[in-house]
Amino acid sequence: MEAIEVTDLRKTYGGTHAVDGVTFAVRAGETFGIVGHNGAGKTTTVECLIGLRRADAGTVRVLGEDPARRRRALAQRLGVQLQDSSLPERMKVAEALRMFGSLYRDAADWRRVMDRWSLRPLARKAFGDLSGGQKQRLMLALAMVGDPEVVVLDELTTGLDPIARRETWRLIGDLRTAGTTVVLVSHYFDEIEALCDRVAVFARGRVEATGTPAELIARTGTASLEEAYMALEGADR
Numbered sequence: 001m002e003a004i005e006v007t008d009l010r011k012t013y014g015g016t017h018a019v020d021g022v023t024f025a026v027r028a029g030e031t032f033g034i035v036g037h038n039g040a041g042k043t044t045t046v047e048c049l050i051g052l053r054r055a056d057a058g059t060v061r062v063l064g065e066d067p068a069r070r071r072r073a074l075a076q077r078l079g080v081q082l083q084d085s086s087l088p089e090r091m092k093v094a095e096a097l098r099m100f101g102s103l104y105r106d107a108a109d110w111r112r113v114m115d116r117w118s119l120r121p122l123a124r125k126a127f128g129d130l131s132g133g134q135k136q137r138l139m140l141a142l143a144m145v146g147d148p149e150v151v152v153l154d155e156l157t158t159g160l161d162p163i164a165r166r167e168t169w170r171l172i173g174d175l176r177t178a179g180t181t182v183v184l185v186s187h188y189f190d191e192i193e194a195l196c197d198r199v200a201v202f203a204r205g206r207v208e209a210t211g212t213p214a215e216l217i218a219r220t221g222t223a224s225l226e227e228a229y230m231a232l233e234g235a236d237r
């Protein structure tokens, strides 16, 4: 079963074709990576997936629903961590987790989420007093507090130190074991290789290739996913 289906998605800002005919599908329970150069259309696609933007053309289905029309219903089943997301400066960590938890009908126990993401020592700290990495960890925990079926993570480990990064990988691995569908936008090839079952390579508003990391490496006759990406991304320049 497909958890996400995107078909011929198009989105233009002024004269810029940000997304220009994107098609891919994510199977239920799969961890799916999206890689691509700056401005390739990754975030715009993700925003269409979660109903933050309406496509100009094409279809998007998440858990069988159209996010542009069913955003509120889908929000109960989605966990989202976006680039540049923020909270009020004075909101405390525990307060944020409790408040986000209250927005879901079938939330996880927010205290358990706080423990799982090693946030208990920071429970009484205000968001504005957290370090960049601590903020990132909190935003990830908030994405999980609704016990989502599909998780969308844009720039998962940006700003995390190496230990926090590995720990985050482990927690994303746990999501996969639990059968959660994960979409992961990343510029880190080690992360994509370690976590993702399949990858879509975005370039200039299109999907240049889709496959397992091993397939993309074999298809391009390269030695690593990063080299495969370079070969694919530059293919039609």
Ligand SMILES: Nc1ncnc2c1ncn2[C@@H]1O[C@H](COP(=O)(O)OP(=O)(O)OP(=O)(O)O)[C@@H](O)[C@H]1O
Pocket (backbone or CB within 6 Å): 013, 014, 016, 017, 018, 019, 036, 037, 038, 039, 040, 041, 042, 043, 044, 045
């Ligand atoms: N709100 C907007 N208004 C105008 N242009 C936009 C807007 N959002 C994105 N764009 C443009 O659309 C294109 C795709 O942007 P998008 O943010 O989707 O790319 P991305 O692949 O996520 O890039 P990055 O890796 O830098 O985050 C870029 O050319 C960008 O400048």
